Amino acid sequence: MCETCGCGDPELVPIEIQESILAGNDRVAAHNREHFAGAGVLAINLMGSPGSGKTALLEATAAAWSGKVRLGAISGDLATSRDADRLKAAGIPSLSITTGSSCHLDAELVHKSLHDLDWRDLDLLVIENVGNLVCPAVYDLGQAVNVVALAVTEGEDKPLKYPVMFRKADLVLLTKTDLLPHLEVDVSVIEDGLARTMPTAAMIPVSAKTGEGMDDWLTWLEAQRKAVTGAGVSTKAAAG
Amino acid sequence: MHEYSIVQALMSQVETEARKHGAVSVDRIELKIGELSGIEVDLLRTAFEVFRDRSICARAELEIEVVPAEWSCPTCRELLEAGARLQCPDCKQPARLLSGDEIVLQRIEMEAA
Numbered sequence: 001m002c003e004t005c006g007c008g009d010p011e012l013v014p015i016e017i018q019e020s021i022l023a024g025n026d027r028v029a030a031h032n033r034e035h036f037a038g039a040g041v042l043a044i045n046l047m048g049s050p051g052s053g054k055t056a057l058l059e060a061t062a063a064a065w066s067g068k069v070r071l072g073a074i075s076g077d078l079a080t081s082r083d084a085d086r087l088k089a090a091g092i093p094s095l096s097i098t099t100g101s102s103c104h105l106d107a108e109l110v111h112k113s114l115h116d117l118d119w120r121d122l123d124l125l126v127i128e129n130v131g132n133l134v135c136p137a138v139y140d141l142g143q144a145v146n147v148v149a150l151a152v153t154e155g156e157d158k159p160l161k162y163p164v165m166f167r168k169a170d171l172v173l174l175t176k177t178d179l180l181p182h183l184e185v186d187v188s189v190i191e192d193g194l195a196r197t198m199p200t201a202a203m204i205p206v207s208a209k210t211g212e213g214m215d216d217w218l219t220w221l222e223a224q225r226k227a228v229t230g231a232g233v234s235t236k237a238a239a240g
Numbered sequence: 241m242h243e244y245s246i247v248q249a250l251m252s253q254v255e256t257e258a259r260k261h262g263a264v265s266v267d268r269i270e271l272k273i274g275e276l277s278g279i280e281v282d283l284l285r286t287a288f289e290v291f292r293d294r295s296i297c298a299r300a301e302l303e304i305e306v307v308p309a310e311w312s313c314p315t316c317r318e319l320l321e322a323g324a325r326l327q328c329p330d331c332k333q334p335a336r337l338l339s340g341d342e343i344v345l346q347r348i349e350m351e352a353a
Contacts, residue, residue, distance in 0.1 A: 010351040012267060015257055017345045021250045021271070104242050135242035138278040138343075164278035167337075195325040199311075199334035 025139055028107035032114070032142025039120045040229040042221070043127060045141050047165065048149030049158075050131030053175035053208060055083045057149060057217075058126055059090040060208035064218060066091070069225075072122040074113050076105040076130040083128060093117060104135035107142055123225060133158065137165040144228055145170040152176050152185050159193030166197035171204065171220060178207040246279060246343065247287040251295060253345055258296050263350035266300040274307045274342040281306060309340030 020026065036043040048054050055075075062071050073094040075083040081096035088094050095117050097109050110127060119125050127143060129136040148169040150158055153176060159166045166172065172194055174187065187205065194201040204220060206213035254266055273279050281304050292298050311320040313328035314336045320326065326335040 010264075012349050013261060013263065013352050015261060015348045015350065017253070017257065017348060019253070019345055021246055021253065021343045021345050024249055024252070102242075102245070104245075106245070134278065138242055138246075164276055167276060167341075192325075195327070196323060197326070199326045199336070201326075 022139070025107045028111055029140035029142040032107055032111055033144075035114070036125065036142060036144065037228065041119060041122050041125050042145075042225045042228045043125045043141075043143045044224075045127050045129060045136070045143035045146045046149065047129045047133075047136045047146065047169075048131065048175075049133050049151070049154060052131070052149040052151045052154065054128050054131070054149045055086050056208040057173065057175060057206065058087055058092065058128065060211070060214060061217070061221075062087075062090050062092045064211075064214055069123045070121060071124045071126065072117060072119055073126045073128055074110060074117065075128040076109070078103075078130060087128075093122075099130055103130055103132050104139050105129050105141060106139045110141045123229075124221065133162040133165045137162075137168045145224055147171045147173060149173045149175050150190070152180055152183060152187075156185060156189040157193065159190065159197045163197045166194060167199075169198060169202075171202045172198070173213075173217065174203055174205040176207060176209075177205045177212055178210045241283060241287075242278075243280060243283040243287045244290070246284060247291050250288075250345060251291055251297065254300075254348055255296055257348055258350055261350060262353050263296070264353045266297050266348055266350045268301045268303065268347075268349035269297065269345070270303045270305070270347040272305045272307055272342045272344040272346055274340040275309045276337065276340040277343045279343055305346075307339050307342050310338040311335040312338050 046054050058073060065071060071092050073087050073092050074097060075094060076097045076099050077083055078099055084094040084096035095113055097113050127141055146168050148165060150172055152174060191203060194203055204213050204216045206217055254269060258266060273281055288302050311326060312318060313331050313333050315331040315333045320335050
């Protein structure tokens with residue numbers, strides 16, 4: 001009620017907020033990040049389209065690093081626990097977050113799931129996000145790095161079509177390269193698209209099937225682990 | 241379609257502020273949404289229409305300022321052209337995003353009781 005002249009108009013109060021709408025998520029993400037760093041665990045947010053080869057890549061990574069590095073995974077899936085089941089079969093301690101209709105993981109979902117996984121014993125925790133090149137890019141989960149899997153079958157124009165996702169990527173894994181001889185795909189066009197969407201473009205071509213590029217991928221992971229733990233060699237696997 | 245989650249977070253922010261100031265209703269909400277934020281403004285408006293009913297925002301006007309993406313060189317400060325490779329052609333430095341990834345609640349106007 002206006003008390004200046006008693007005209008009866010309601011009094012409008014402007015409030016300056018200037019806060020990110022995602023501030024709540026970002027607080028939980030920061031909390032997750034502290035947890036991971038404190039335990040010396042490298043957390044990766046692995047994103048990509050459905051069928052881009054995220055799960056196969058993790059299976060191949062676990063096989064290559066067997067006994068050397070402890071790898072665990074949290075898989076976000078709309079309706080099934082198939083990804084987590086596949087990873088468990090590959091010897092990766094995993095759990096599934098069934099998101100229902102939600103198209104992305106958020107920091108709170110990851111935080112809750114940590115209670116059900118012995119993640120502190122891990123060297124590398126991969127958070128396998130929901131298959132989608134749009135929504136997952138918006139939500140910080142508390143990861144140290146973002147990795148985007150892009151299959152050679154998805155088309156050369158994906159980086160330019162989904163600039164938000166590729167801007168957030170620290171590394172792009174160009175997957176299923178064993179299929180290149182059967183496709184009319186020009187990898188240099190994909191690289192050019194990445195140069196226009198990633199300030200520091202980084203791409204490793206890999207094939208989980210033939211093992212091509214896996215060494216480069218593991219070397220990259222090792223460098224990230226050093227940055228997080230200050231040590232290149234896993235002491236946890238030896239202790240376990 | 242993560243815009244529903246964004247609107248839910250927005251609503252809870254607005255409701256918290258309204259409670260804090262003892263407001264009876266919210267008249268206006270001002271947002272800043274960047275071109276590279278990953279938020280589709282039309283979808284955000286649609287989601288807002290869905291959630292506003294029977295909330296304190298039922299009659300609120302939603303004003304969205306869309307912020308274009310601007311990249312520049314951290315060394316020579318030169319702006320890059322839209323769609324260019326994200327490396328300064330002169331300094332070879334990775335470009336820095338000056339603006340365009342905002343998802344910000346700027347102001348609320350509410351009616352005091």
